[in-house]
Amino acid sequence: MKWACVCALSTPTLALAQSTVTLTGVIDAGVTYVSNQHGAAGALFDSGIYVPNMLSLKGTEDLGGGNKALFELTSQFDMGNGATIPGSGDIFSRTALVGLSSDRFGTLTLGNQYDFMFDTLTLGVFDGAFLFGGIYDFRQGPFAALGIPDNPTGSFDFDRMAGGTRVSNSVKYRSPEIEGFTFGALYGFGGVPGAFSVDSTTSFGLSYVNGPLGLGAAYVEVKYPQLDNGHAGIRNFGFGAHYKFEKIIAMLLYTNTANTASGAQINVYKASAMWNMTGPWSIGVDYTFMGGNAVLTDNHAQQITGAIQYHFSKHTLAYVEAIYQHASGDTDATQAWINIVPQAAAAGANSSQTLVRIGLSTSF
Secondary structure, three states, rough: OHHHHHHHHHHHHHHHHEEEEEEEEEEEEEEEEEEEEOEEEEEEEEOOOOOEEEEEEEEEEEEEEOOOEEEEEEEEEOOOOOEEEEOOOOOOOOOEEEEEOOOOEEEEEEEEEEHHHHHHHHHHOOOOOHHOOOOOHHOOOOHHHHHHOOOOOOOOOOOOOOOOEEEEEEEEEOOOOEEEEEEEEEEEEEOOOOOOOOOOOOEEEEEEEOEEEEEEEEEEEEEEEOOOOOOOOEEEEEEEHHHHHHHEEEEEEHHHHHHOOOOEEEEEEEEEEEEEEOOOOOEEEEEEEEEOOOOHHEEEEEEEEEEEEEEEOOOEEEEEEEEEEEEOOOOOOOOOOOOOOOOOOOOOOOEEEEEEEEEEEOOO
């Protein structure tokens, strides 16, 4: 197949080649009330919650015969101060890739890009957080002891479905649709001489769409130098399903996250629904159960999210969102911890956390 693809791309079509470059972006900002932020209620301005604030430069060149060259450069930023995320000067930290696509053979890309937990399960619409909950509705919970290296809390976006972490130095293949099926694979190079798999990343995805029914499955394992000298890491897999009725989409999701060095594991079960009402209104609601094993002192959390959206246009909406999380476990110090919200307080503090947010989002 590789040689067939090379031959197809080598066909002389320069005279017919057409190039397009587009600049797109999404912007979100609002005010959030949190019931216990460092032990006290508070309100804050925050941005990039419903969607990340991003600017993306994308380009394609038509090579003829259903083949294209492509590139993508995406920057994330903070609306509050204009700084790039995750740090100053990280201009294309979200995505930076180049590749070739073929209607017949699929797409091959190289660079800094998403693994298939995000590409298959999130973009495949198996999680209400993607449609209405935003980054607050993805996972964190009372699981800091999971110990993900280079992670701001040890458990931020632990099942990688928020796309908060990409895979650098990676090669990714995604197939064309075949009788409703799409599959893909990714490999991120660790770059350790003589040890091909050390510090590497491996990911796979499979999806199926048949009319209103969608199914998806994904796997990723990231090996970190801090865990067993790069031989162990954080492994995730998950399954999702959705069904699209006339005005309602219903979603089910399961993910499993494990630290292969310590044995810590978290199971997530989630049910979501979104109702696109007549006119500009839509309503979304979901329930999430997160359960850790004995290594995580059997900590678990239940979270309920609800959101109302008003669509001014195809690209601009205002929304109100509310989230409640309750956590418990084998110790009295188990704390609720909604994703990216500052921790409730010191040990022994509240086992519940609530937030309410009003925001505005637009895209171009």
